[in-house]
Amino acid sequence: MGLQDYAYIFIRHWRSLLLGLLAGLLVGVGASIWLGYLPRYAATATIAVGGDVATVDQNTSYINLADEFASTYADLATRAPVLDAVIAELGLDTSPASLKNAISTSIVQDTHLIEITVSHSDPRLAADIANGIARQLATLPTLRVRNFVVPVEAAAVPTQLDPTWLLLTLIVGALGVLLVGGVIFLREFMRDAVYSGASLEREAGMPVLVEIHTPKQGWRRATPGQPWRTQEVGAWWALAQHCRRQLEANGVSANGVPHTIAVAAPDENDASAVVAANLAAGWAERGERVVLLNTDARSHLNEWFGIEADAEETHQLRLHPTSVPNLHTAVWDDTTSLDEVLHALREHADVVILASPSLLHSPVSVETVRHAHGALLAVTSGTSRLSATIEARDVLDLLDIDCWGAVVARA
Incomplete structure (x- = not known):
């Protein structure tokens, strides 16, 4: 992909x-x-390790000692003796082990500063605990250096939640x-699906003539009174011209019947009906007489064009006018020979567009496309399988029907 x-x-x-x-x-x-992270506030107190160097005559050994002891005091901040003293000082109802989980320490890079951060659901208590730990570390028995640990910055009461x-x-x-x-x-x-015209051309080597959006998709509302109409009107005119050029280039002779184009799908979906209806409309708008012949009883073409089956006239071919000039629709069932139907239409149509059912799932479809002078495959992106599309093209080749390419409908 x-x-x-x-x-x-x-x-x-x-x-x-x-x-x-x-x-x-x-x-x-x-x-x-x-886990107790919400709601939780974080307060940070800062201490300095190293004492009052003025009292040790600027002895660099104490400075080196501070470097070594910084990590020690960072660890002492979470030890039981310090935490017990803080719990007793603040009167907390908790244990050192529980309190330790709320404390984190870090040494500021390239300094002797230690940041003590306490997280708690009570912002004021978080600040009190952080400051209490800083005080306890400052009062621990240390080396012979006055103020070896000095509180630098007291923790303020946080006003924002811990991120x-x-x-x-x-x-x-x-x-x-x-x-x-x-x-x-x-x-x-x-699923081995076709996702776009580019993927179909790349994977199957099949030319994609048009990529369209079906009328059902989101903001692409159907044309009032024409629920089958898509927005790509110009593309359908161009596709009709392409099909006409294919007929002329192949020297197709009608032999007493209108030029017949089959639109089939490799699987069961509405793509073939949408493509057939829009191609027929685009062709009719070019000035030729077109009949859209529905051969798929399960498609929505009859509903879209307002065709109601009459029980007494089921086996009689009737042409139904549409809102598109030069375009009529008709319904064919397999009780009548398709050859007879096409010959009967020669006086009413220059072109017949056959809306065929699924090429791989309906024997009627094979009978339909057998009478066509050329065929188009209607593929639905994300639904039609690539392997099924290739198989449908192979079926057309076996029937000696020229497959001119595919129309990809984005559903």
């Missing part, structure tokens, strides 16, 4: 990916609450998207 195919899959399944993100965010918030919960939530949300996305892409990869 190419980059365009991945982009199409992403756009096609954006709702599922969004749900995965929302689910991940909800799980992240729940985990933050369960740890947000980081955890975002990580879990991203994991949710990755999980859902992985399932989607794995499923799409195993």
Whole structure:
């Protein structure tokens, strides 16, 4: 698959990916609450290790000693003797082990400064605990140096939540998207689907004549009174001209019947009906008389054009006018010979567009395309399988029907 195919899959399944993100965010918030990260405030107190160097005659050995002891005091900040003293001083109802989980220390790079950070659901208590630890470290028995540990900056009462919960939530949300996305892409990869005209040309070597959007897609609303009409009107005119040139280039002789073009799909979907209806309309708008002959009883063509079957006239071919000049529709069932129908239409049409059912799932489709002078394959991106599309083209080759190319409909 190419980059365009991945982009199409992403756009096609954006709702599922969004749900995965929302689910991940909800799980992240729940985990933050369960782990105690939300609501939680962080307060930081800073101490300096090294003492009052003025009292030691600028002896560099004490400075080196401070470097060595900085990590020791950072570790002492979470030890039981210090925490017991803080608990007793503040009257906390907790144990040193529980309090230790809320404390983190770090040495500021290239300094003797130690930052003591305390996270707690009560912002004032977080600041009191951080300052209490700093005081306890400053009063510990140390070397023969006055004020070896000096509080530098007292912890202020925090007003904003500790961002740890947000980081955890975002990580879990991203994991949710990755999980859902992985399932989607794995499923799409195993489905062997056609995603775009470029992928069909690349994988099957089949020319793609037009890429269109079906009328059902999002903001591309159907034309009032013409629910089958797509927005690519100019593309259909161009496709009709292309088909006419193919007929002329191949020297196709009508032999007493109108020029007949079959539109078939490799699978069961509405793509062939949409393509057939729009191609017929585009051809009729060029000034030729066109009959859209529906051979698929399960398609929506009859509904789209307002054709109601009459029980007494089921076996009689009737032409139904449409809102498009020069375009009529008709319904064919297999009780009447298609040869007879096409000969009967020679006085009413220059071109007949056959809307065929699935080429691989209906014997009627084989009978339909057998009478065509050329054929188009209607492929639905994301639904039609690549292997089925190639097989449908091979069926047309076996029937000695010239397949002019494919029309890819984005559903």
